[in-house]
Amino acid sequence: MAGKQQSPWNGVVSGTTAAILANILVYPLDIVKTRLQVQVQRTNQQGKCAGYENDHDTTKDTHYNNAADAIFQILREDGVSGLYNGLESSIAGTASMNFAYFYWSAVARSLHQAILQSYGFSDTNSIIKELGLGAVGGALAQLCTNPIAVISTRQQTRKASEKKISMWATMKEISQSEDGWTGLWRGFKVNLILVVNPMITYGVYQWLRRGLVTLNKELGSLDAFLLGALSKVLATIATHPLIVAKAMLQSTPPDSRRGKPFRGFTEVLAYIIKNEGSSRLYKGLAPQIIKGFLVQGLIMMLKERTEILLMLAISFLKRRSQRRSFL
Numbered sequence: 001m002a003g004k005q006q007s008p009w010n011g012v013v014s015g016t017t018a019a020i021l022a023n024i025l026v027y028p029l030d031i032v033k034t035r036l037q038v039q040v041q042r043t044n045q046q047g048k049c050a051g052y053e054n055d056h057d058t059t060k061d062t063h064y065n066n067a068a069d070a071i072f073q074i075l076r077e078d079g080v081s082g083l084y085n086g087l088e089s090s091i092a093g094t095a096s097m098n099f100a101y102f103y104w105s106a107v108a109r110s111l112h113q114a115i116l117q118s119y120g121f122s123d124t125n126s127i128i129k130e131l132g133l134g135a136v137g138g139a140l141a142q143l144c145t146n147p148i149a150v151i152s153t154r155q156q157t158r159k160a161s162e163k164k165i166s167m168w169a170t171m172k173e174i175s176q177s178e179d180g181w182t183g184l185w186r187g188f189k190v191n192l193i194l195v196v197n198p199m200i201t202y203g204v205y206q207w208l209r210r211g212l213v214t215l216n217k218e219l220g221s222l223d224a225f226l227l228g229a230l231s232k233v234l235a236t237i238a239t240h241p242l243i244v245a246k247a248m249l250q251s252t253p254p255d256s257r258r259g260k261p262f263r264g265f266t267e268v269l270a271y272i273i274k275n276e277g278s279s280r281l282y283k284g285l286a287p288q289i290i291k292g293f294l295v296q297g298l299i300m301m302l303k304e305r306t307e308i309l310l311m312l313a314i315s316f317l318k319r320r321s322q323r324r325s326f327l
Contacts, residue, residue: 015101031083037248086153093145100145108136151170197238203231205227224303229292233289247284
């Protein structure tokens with residue numbers, strides 16, 4: 001079985017299913033890290049924290065000191081349901097993104113192996129190869145999933161005083177803003193750059209996984225969890241400033257900009273450094289890492305198990321079909 005090429009659909013179905021389950025389990029962390037990332041904190045002339053930005057009424061908006069404070073404040077204002085604002089659009093985004101990513105990555109891998117075989121070359125365990133295949137999958141996936149990501153971010157960052165609205169209503173609200181329909185593609189350029197995140201994640205994971213296989217070590221659930229989690233943590237630390245920039249691009253503009261949206265991620269990065277200091281490029285890093293650690297670990301663990309179950313189910317159906325053909 002090890003020598004057989006698996007159908008790309010095995011990885012698509014198992015990967016997408018695992019991603020949806022993992023993200024539902026840790027969704028409250030997603031809310032918290034997004035709100036921390038879009039929150040603007042100013043510094044005074046001495047460079048010390050001067051409080052959170054609010055150019056209107058200082059009691060109007062809720063601000064969070066850290067992840068624990070964010071959870072407490074959300075629970076106090078919205079109840080448990082507040083920790084799941086935008087879950088519907090997040091599930092849709094997770095499903096579409098992972099479906100597209102795993103599908104195109106699997107297709108790229110199959111094409112790569114076919115080309116090597118046609119020229120008589122053997123496949124090697126190269127991290128460069130894994131990073132390249134991950135880049136192809138990530139770039140193609142971003143082409144069709146950016147609007148859902150924008151809708152999800154807007155729903156997650158709505159203020160407690162604002163009425164909760166559906167995905168469709170949020171999409172109409174974005175399209176009727178200054179950006180028009182192009183607003184659904186805010187952050188697309190930085191998303192393309194952030195392809196390096198899953199590229200690093202899955203590239204490092206596949207490299208480490210193959211290293212274990214070459215040692216004749218069977219990959220268990222705990223191994224898959226730890227390898228996936230470690231890969232995601234490394235990718236998150238490397239790309240976090242861009243993750244923050246993307247969140248601010250896709251959310252409503254800070255109050256100080258009087259509704260004027262950012263023109264690009266470089267403007268966001270410059271704004272953060274000027275108004276908050278360079279260290280705030282890593283705001284929300286703790287919940288981002290915890291979420292990434294848990295989600296990626298769960299995805300890889302669940303994906304490995306789901307893939308095995310799919311292969312067993314397919315094998316069972318084939319044997320059953322063959323028995324019927326003999327009757």
